[in-house]
Amino acid sequence: MNKLIYLDNAATTKTAPEVVEAMLPYFTENYGNPSSVYSFASGNKDVITRQREIIADTLGANGNEIYFTAGGSESDNWALKATAEAYGNKGKHIITTKIEHHAVLHTCEYLEKQGYEVTYLDVDENGIVKLDDLKAAIRPDTILISVMYANNEIGTIQPIQEIGEIAHEKGILFHTDAVQAFCQVPIDVDACHIDMLSASAHKLNGPKGIGFLYIRKGVKIRSFVHGGAQERKRRAGTENVPGIVGFGKAVERAAASLKERTEKEIELRDYLIGRIGAEIPYSRLNGDRVKRLPNNVNFSFRFIEGESLLIKLDMKGICASSGSACTSGSLDPSHVLLAIGLPHEIAHGSLRMTLSEETTKEDLDFVVDSLKEIVQHLRNMSPLYEDFIKKQSKRQEEK
Amino acid sequence: MYTEKVMDHFEHPRNVGEIENASGVGTVGNAKCGDIMRIYLDIDENQIIRDVKFKTFGCGAAVATSSMATELVKGKNINEAMQITNKAVMEALDGLPPVKVHCSLLAEEAIHAALWDYAEKHDIKIEGLTKPKSDIHEGEEEEEEEY
Numbered sequence: 001m002n003k004l005i006y007l008d009n010a011a012t013t014k015t016a017p018e019v020v021e022a023m024l025p026y027f028t029e030n031y032g033n034p035s036s037v038y039s040f041a042s043g044n045k046d047v048i049t050r051q052r053e054i055i056a057d058t059l060g061a062n063g064n065e066i067y068f069t070a071g072g073s074e075s076d077n078w079a080l081k082a083t084a085e086a087y088g089n090k091g092k093h094i095i096t097t098k099i100e101h102h103a104v105l106h107t108c109e110y111l112e113k114q115g116y117e118v119t120y121l122d123v124d125e126n127g128i129v130k131l132d133d134l135k136a137a138i139r140p141d142t143i144l145i146s147v148m149y150a151n152n153e154i155g156t157i158q159p160i161q162e163i164g165e166i167a168h169e170k171g172i173l174f175h176t177d178a179v180q181a182f183c184q185v186p187i188d189v190d191a192c193h194i195d196m197l198s199a200s201a202h203k204l205n206g207p208k209g210i211g212f213l214y215i216r217k218g219v220k221i222r223s224f225v226h227g228g229a230q231e232r233k234r235r236a237g238t239e240n241v242p243g244i245v246g247f248g249k250a251v252e253r254a255a256a257s258l259k260e261r262t263e264k265e266i267e268l269r270d271y272l273i274g275r276i277g278a279e280i281p282y283s284r285l286n287g288d289r290v291k292r293l294p295n296n297v298n299f300s301f302r303f304i305e306g307e308s309l310l311i312k313l314d315m316k317g318i319c320a321s322s323g324s325a326c327t328s329g330s331l332d333p334s335h336v337l338l339a340i341g342l343p344h345e346i347a348h349g350s351l352r353m354t355l356s357e358e359t360t361k362e363d364l365d366f367v368v369d370s371l372k373e374i375v376q377h378l379r380n381m382s383p384l385y386e387d388f389i390k391k392q393s394k395r396q397e398e399k
Numbered sequence: 400m401y402t403e404k405v406m407d408h409f410e411h412p413r414n415v416g417e418i419e420n421a422s423g424v425g426t427v428g429n430a431k432c433g434d435i436m437r438i439y440l441d442i443d444e445n446q447i448i449r450d451v452k453f454k455t456f457g458c459g460a461a462v463a464t465s466s467m468a469t470e471l472v473k474g475k476n477i478n479e480a481m482q483i484t485n486k487a488v489m490e491a492l493d494g495l496p497p498v499k500v501h502c503s504l505l506a507e508e509a510i511h512a513a514l515w516d517y518a519e520k521h522d523i524k525i526e527g528l529t530k531p532k533s534d535i536h537e538g539e540e541e542e543e544e545e546y
Contacts, residue, residue: 305433307458311409324433324458333433345430345456381415381462383426383437383454 002317005363009203009295010152010180010354011321015246016205022249023207026242034239035228044241051248058255059197060188061214067231068244069224071211072179075198076103078213078224078235079175083144083196084111086220087173091141097121097129098339099156100148103198104177105335108146121147126288127156127340134166144173149181149197153323153336153352154287155296157185164193173219179203179211183254184262184293195219201243206250210243261357262294268355268364272297275368280375286337286350295355298323300342303385304349304378306333312374318367323350345384401459402493408463413470416452423520425512427531428505434461436509438469442517446477453509460499467491468506477514481527483507508532 006014032041034048052063069075084094096108098120108118119137121129129147138145145167150157160176167174175196178187182199189197196219200211215221215234227236254261269292276283282302301309306322313320323334324347332338333347342350353367379385401409418439428434434457441450451473455465468488472480485503489495495503512531518524 303456305457305461308409308462311459315410343430344433348430348433381412381454382456383435384430384456386417386437386454 005318005359005367007353007355007359007363007367008319008321009356010155010293010352012202012208013205013356014358015202015207016250016253018253019206019246019249023242023246026245030241034241035230044239048239048241048244051244054248055212055251056214058183058187058251059214060190062217064232065214065217067213067215067235068239068247069211069213069235070209070240071202072101072177072198072200073103074224075200075211075213076101076177077107079196079198079215079221080104080107080111080144080146082222082224083173083175083219084114084116086222087143088116091139091143092116093119093139093142094144094146095119095121095134095137095142096146097123097148099123099127099151099153099336100146101152101177101179104146104148123156123339125341126291127151127154127286127336128288128291129158129163131159131162131166134163138166138170138172142170142172144175146175146177149176149178149187150185150293151287151336152180153334154298154340155180155293155354156287157181157291157293160194161192167195168193180293180296183251183258184295186258189214189216196221201247201250204250204254207243207246210240210247212247257357265294265355265357265359268359268361269294269297271361272353272355272364272368275364276371279368280372283375284346286340286342293354295359297353297355298350300337300346300350301375302346302349303382303388304375306348306350308378309349309351309374312378313367313370316366316370316374318370321352323352324348400496401463402495404467404491404493405460405463405495408466408492409459412453412462412466414452414466414473415454417454418450418452421452421513423513423515423517425509425514425516425531427508427512428457430456433457434502434505436461436465436505438465438509438513440472440513440517442477448472448475448477448480457502457505458499460495460502461505463492464488464495464502464506465509468510472510477517477525480510480514481525483510 034044052066055066056063121133147163164174173195177198179200183204195216197214202208223234225236284300286298306324323337337347418441421439422442423440426437437454439452443449451469453465453469455462471483485507488503488506
C-alpha cells in the first residue's frame with residue numbers, strides 16, 4: 001500500500017494533535033454548562049470569551065462581534081436569511097456571484113422564493129468579480145452584497161477591499177464567506193469594510209461542527225436559533241465548549257504560522273503548477289495564477305473525465321477532488337468551472353488538489369509522476385482523444 | 400461505492416482500442432453530460448462478432464459497463480448481441496449505484512449504434528434495431544481553442 005497523500009485540504013483538514021489535546025479536558029473534566037451559576041461550570045464562560053478574543057484579534061474585530069455557529073454553512077445561512085428579514089422593509093434586493101458556495105447560492109434561491117430578488121454577478125475567466133458589474137448591479141433597494149473571500153474550487157481571491165469600499169459608500173451591508181480564506185490570507189474587517197464574515201474551524205486544523213459568524217457591532221441581525229440567551233441572545237443552544245476551545249487553539253496556531261506556512265505552501269503550489277503545466281499536454285490551470293489561495297491547485301485535463309481520474313489517483317493513495325458531474329451528484333459539472341467559461345467536457349476533466357503544511361515536494365513529485373501515467377492511460381481509452389489525434393494528423397497531412 | 404467487478408473492469412478494462420476498417424462503429428453519449436462511448440465491431444460473413452473494441456470518455460461506471468458489454472457480445476451473432484440489454488450488463492457487474500444506471504443504458508446504445516452502422520453498410524435489417532438516438536456529433540461546435 002502506498003503512503004497516503006492527502007491533497008483535499010479544502011474539503012477538510014486533519015485536526016491538529018495540540019487542538020485535540022486542548023479540547024479533551026472539556027469533555028471529561030470541565031464539562032459544565034457555561035450558563036450554570038456554580039463556579040465549576042461558570043469558568044467555562046470565561047474560556048469561551050477568551051476564544052472569541054483570540055479569533056477576533058486575527059480579524060481586527062472585537063470579541064463580542066464573534067458569534068459561534070455549527071459551521072460555515074450555518075453562518076452563511078444566518079447572514080443571508082437574517083439580513084433579508086431584518087432589512088426587508090428597506091429593500092428586497094441582494095447581490096452575490098455565480099461562483100459562491102452552495103450554502104450561499106441555495107440560500108439565495110430560497111430567498112427568491114420568499115419574494116427577494118437576487119443578482120448573480122458573472123466573473124472573468126479567472127473567476128474574479130468585475131467591479132464595474134457590481135457597481136452597475138446596485139439599486140436603491142439593494143440591502144446586501146455577499147461575495148466570497150476566496151473560492152473553494154479554483155482558489156481565486158476576490159478584490160474584497162474594493163468590494164467593501166463600494167458597499168460602504170452606498171450604505172449596503174457586506175457579507176463575505178471566508179471559509180477557505182480565514183487563516184490562509186490576512187483579513188482585516190475594518191480595512192475591507194466587512195460587516196459579516198463566515199468561517200469554519202475544520203478548514204484550519206480545527207474540529208468539525210464549529211464555525212462562527214462575525215457580525216459588526218451595529219448591524220441589526222435577528223436571532224437565528226430561538227431559545228436560551230447564548231451568543232448574546234442571537235443563537236440559542238448550549239455552547240459547544242470543546243469545539244470552541246478547539247477552534248480557538250486552531251486559530252492561535254494557524255495565525256502564528258500564517259506567514260511562514262503560506263510562503264512554504266505557495267512555493268510548493270507553484271512547483272506543482274509548474275510541473276503539471278510543463279509535463280502534461282492539453283492541461284489548463286483554472287483560476288488566477290497570482291490572486292490565488294496559497295494551497296490551491298486546479299487543473300483541467302482535456303479528453304478525460306474527473307471521476308475516473310480520482311479513482312485512479314485513489315488507487316495510488318492520493319486524495320483529491322474534481323468538479324465533474326459524476327462527483328457532484330448531478331448531470332452538470334461544477335457551476336464555478338462553467339462560470340469561468342469552461343466548456344462542459346473540459347469542466348468534467350478537472351482536478352483540485354489542496355495542500356497542507358505537511359505536504360512535501362516528494363509527495364508532489366509522486367503525484368505528478370502518477371498523474372502523467374494516469375492521464376495518458378485515460379486518454380488512450382478516450383474517443384475524444386482519438387478524434388483529436390486523428391484530426392491533428394489530418395491537418396499535418398494537409399500541410 | 401462500486402462493486403468489486405466494476406472496479407476490476409475499471410482497473411483492467413477488456414477490449415480497449417480501435418479496429419481498423421471495422422464492420423460497424425457506434426458512438427453514443429455526449430461530452431456535455433460527461434459520457435461518450437464508442438464501440439467497434441468486427442463481424443464475419445456468418446454475422447458472428449469476431450472481435451470488439453471500445454473507447455470511453457467517462458466515469459468509472461462508464462468504463463466498466465463498456466468493458467463488460469464488449470465481453471458479453473464477443474463471439475455472439477448479431478441477433479444474440481441484440482438481446483444484450485443494459486440490465487444484463489448491470490447484472491454481470493453485480494450492480495451499479497442508482498445514479499450510474501444511465502451508464503449501462505449508454506453501453507447498450509453503443510452496441511446498437513455499432514450494429515446499426517454495420518446493418519447500413521451491408522444493407523441488411525436487424526430484427527428490433529432502430530436508428531440510434533444519441534450521437535456525439537449532434538450540434539458539435541468546432542473547437543479551436545489551444546492549450
